[in-house]
Amino acid sequence: MPGSQARAGPTLAVGWQLLPRSLSACVPGTHLPATFGRLAGSYNAQSYGYLCSEVYSTDTFHTRFKQEGVLSGKVAMDYRSCILRPGGSEDAKGMVKLFLGCDPTQDAFLLSKGLQVEGCKPPAC
Numbered sequence: 001m002p003g004s005q006a007r008a009g010p011t012l013a014v015g016w017q018l019l020p021r022s023l024s025a026c027v028p029g030t031h032l033p034a035t036f037g038r039l040a041g042s043y044n045a046q047s048y049g050y051l052c053s054e055v056y057s058t059d060t061f062h063t064r065f066k067q068e069g070v071l072s073g074k075v076a077m078d079y080r081s082c083i084l085r086p087g088g089s090e091d092a093k094g095m096v097k098l099f100l101g102c103d104p105t106q107d108a109f110l111l112s113k114g115l116q117v118e119g120c121k122p123p124a125c
Helices: 003-007 010-022 043-068 073-084 092-100 107-112
Strands: none
Touching: 043 073, 043 092, 043 107, 073 092
């Protein structure tokens, strides 16, 4: 641990002791614990929000666009009226349910990550 980090405080000193165990590269003389927002900030909530939107988008793509055609005018107009037009004025799950014609599921998302889903065939690529 460089001398300048030792004077910065006990939290940073502990951080420098733990970093080599958790990251593949630590650059001496930098202040990584203070700048790496994904570990120190509120990234966890953002990450789960992103995954939730990915579940909806994967289900939407496989259920409507892939089944009925990516260039289908009907699917495009349904997407426009059910998802884009209301925007953030309605509950996201309700809009997706209206567009899909059924409750959204995580099956397509899990299959896209290479996980097996009981009772579900992988979508054809």
